[in-house]
Amino acid sequence: MKLTIVTHNVIKGDGQGRVNYEIAQEAIRRGHHVTLLASQVALELQQSEQVNWVPISVKQWPTELLRNIVFAFISTNWLQKHRSQLDVIKINGAITHASGDVNAVHFVHSSWLKFTSQKTQSKSTKTTQSRRFLYNFYQWLYTALNAHWEKQAFRRARVVVAVSSKVAEDLQAIGVPPQKIRVIVNGVDLQEFSPGNNSRSTWNLPTGVPLALFAGDIRISRKNLDTVLKALVQVPDLHLAVAGITEGSPYLKLAETLGLHGRVHFLGLRHDVPELMKAVDFLVFPSRYEPFGLVVIEAMASGLPVITAATTGAADLVTPESGIVIADSDDVEALAKAMMLLTSDRHHRQTMGQIARAIAQQHSWEQMARKYVDLLEELQP
Known part of the structure; x- marks a missing residue:
């Protein structure tokens, strides 16, 4: 299988990045070829003969919103040019405008937008309102745009993976058909996080x-x-x-x-x-x-x-x-x-x-990765 993963980071020290890191490692163990469209990739993956890293540099852009827009534009162009050479594409949320076979959902911006709009805003002074206006507007714009783009991305995917039953409910609330949703919860490093006593x-x-x-x-x-x-x-x-x-x-x-x-x-x-x-x-x-x-x-x-x-x-x-x-x-x-x-x-x-x-102990990263790669193998031509 020629698997392509589209995500910002494929590294251990990042939540979504760790998920994709483990999926890539499991795919490699099974003998698949992995293409990574990402800004940052762990060194051990870069050195693998089964990995092709397509670097997308966006760090020069000043805000996360602009970085995401540029990343989506570059990744979309690349995927459109090379789609015929790929078997399965896994994307994450609204990270690209190209179609993905699997869209893994780590955050539903529509749900957060709805939640914040329902909450009564706390009173603040005029000075505080003035000082934070641009910041609050930026946060609202970022969330609203992502909510719009995500709905489009979820419609294009063959399967939408929710990282929890809560996310599955949020997806259904914005119109994703239940039969299109799979739940695969995130894992944990059982060696790194283990019982003990420190001073x-x-x-x-x-x-x-x-x-x-x-x-x-x-x-x-x-x-x-x-x-x-x-x-x-x-x-x-x-x-x-x-x-x-x-x-x-x-x-x-x-x-x-x-x-x-x-x-x-x-x-x-x-x-x-x-x-x-x-x-x-x-x-x-x-x-x-x-x-x-x-x-x-x-x-x-x-x-x-x-x-x-x-x-x-x-x-x-x-x-x-x-x-x-x-x-x-x-x-x-x-x-x-x-x-x-x-x-x-x-x-x-x-x-x-x-x-x-x-x-x-029932939810190691390895167990999670096996479930993802099983799903990706189901979808390969």
């Missing part, structure tokens, strides 16, 4: 106290750190480690305003999250909209119980024995109650963490 002193974190972890982009409201901080006020014995870029984040000031300065520890962007997870007691991640949420399954693989929300796709993996799923991501009281439960019972945390690890 908190590495991160200057307090010892002898219950410690939760929040990891994600804390510059945006979607990840929902604000609700976590408000709930933390009601759980006085709990400390919180926050991994995420602090520059431009409003939550450092919010934590101070809420009187949490001594209990919230902002660690900045971390590249050692697998090790950090060995130093905390549980993960709290009630994202307002998350098609999957790799951090959830990574925490489970690390033997941590998880608190998340039904709006997170990976919540499907969280059973009552391995974590807590709150119905409403913005329910401060429900989140505080869940955090209090895990804070107060160490034995319960440990038992839940063991079950969480067992669940994660």
Whole structure:
């Protein structure tokens, strides 16, 4: 089979990039030839005789929207010229305007656009509105355009793969026929993320106290750190480690305003999250909209119980024995109650963490990749 994958990155250190990296490796193991239309590709794939990398450089463009437009234009032209030489094309969302046999959906912009439009906007001062107007308009434009382009891309695909049942529901809501949808959940590296005990002193974190972890982009409201901080006020014995870029984040000031300065520890962007997870007691991640949420399954693989929300796709993996799923991501009281439960019972945390690890072991990257390549082989001429 001559397989072509169209994606920005095919590398391990990126969610969507890791998915495509594993698919490429599995295809190579089965003897297939893989063409990668991408901006960045892992060195080991570049060196494989079975891989043809078609580099698409877009880093010189100033915004993600422009980079995506240019990437789509270049990849579309290439695919139109070479389509007769290819057996199966796998694309991701609206990354190209050419038709793909399989479209893997990691985010449904229509759903996020609908969600944000339904939420009552918080009041802000005229100065703040003025300062953030262009940024907010750009975010809206980016989401709206992608929502439009995605619908077209999904119609052109023979099969649309959803990374969770939540994404499958979102796809049906925008008109994708159920019979066209397959669900293949993302995987986890069971060696990189595994149970263990690390000294908190590495991160200057307090010892002898219950410690939760929040990891994600804390510059945006979607990840929902604000609700976590408000709930933390009601759980006085709990400390919180926050991994995420602090520059431009409003939550450092919010934590101070809420009187949490001594209990919230902002660690900045971390590249050692697998090790950090060995130093905390549980993960709290009630994202307002998350098609999957790799951090959830990574925490489970690390033997941590998880608190998340039904709006997170990976919540499907969280059973009552391995974590807590709150119905409403913005329910401060429900989140505080869940955090209090895990804070107060160490034995319960440990038992839940063991079950969480067992669940994660059923979802390795290799298992995920086999399901994808099985599907791609079904579609080859």
